[in-house]
Amino acid sequence: MSADMDFRLEDIDDAEIARRLSIVEPLTDSVRDLVDAVIRTEVDDAELIAARTAIEAIVTRLRARQKDKGYGVAFTRDFTGMPWGNAATGARNAVAPPLRLSKVDGVTRGDVVLGAAYEGPGGHVHGGIAALLLDQLVGETAAADNMPSFTGTLTVRYLRPTPLGPVTLTGRVTGTEGRKTFVHGELSDADGVTVEADAVMIRPKSFPSRDQISAAITGHDTPTADKPTP
């Protein structure tokens, strides 16, 4: 993890973040709805072709101005992160189920409904999706003071198939050793745990410190991979 990670400053306050989210989150929800509708629709071929033409027109409108690559991670001056393209939780990413995680008393928790877009075995959640959500869970569980740790090793154990529908994620730190944080995570349905994971999360030695990132996004420095974090 390194020097070319995309940090940038968005010099905005909480009210502006809320305003932007109030516009993009409903758009992202609409796209999720579109994905679900395309999977489950039983309309005839003419309707499918008409829908495709309409969708292509929308794509052309959105591409009128766009970023070169991914969304990256923007920070405000007070270091609020906006990882809105994140594959598991991004507010602008319709591929992400609308997962929101929060930490209370050392336990990270989130509830999400996994619909048709997340199917693997018929009627059940794809194993890769379970691993994606657990990876995000252990990442946010290990993160401290907004500074991330990266997944070094993620061991996933599928105990039984997870039916499509509501699931709960819970994660807790089980130990630390230098730059390593050990995390246990669980994905459960109403009847209990279906998938569990153990992760070794690592704060990379080459990751810029919070002060370096702060200086970089406010234009006083460039984040480099060369200065070890303490």
Ligand SMILES: CCCCCCCC(=O)SCCNC(=O)CCNC(=O)[C@H](O)C(C)(C)COP(=O)(O)OP(=O)(O)OC[C@H]1O[C@@H](n2cnc3c(N)ncnc32)[C@H](O)[C@@H]1OP(=O)(O)O
């Ligand atoms: C805020 C929430 C964000 C959530 C995001 C979701 C989480 C993610 O998906 S992160 C993306 C997926 N992960 C990656 O891409 C990581 C890619 N790998 C790397 O960047 C590096 O190899 C990294 C950071 C894991 C280790 O790099 P580095 O800091 O140089 O480690 P290094 O100094 O060699 O080793 C430090 C310690 O970790 C151990 N270690 C190194 N790599 C691993 C590994 N892959 N697994 C387990 N342990 C490891 C070493 O043995 C060493 O242990 P000890 O201190 O006991 O000797």
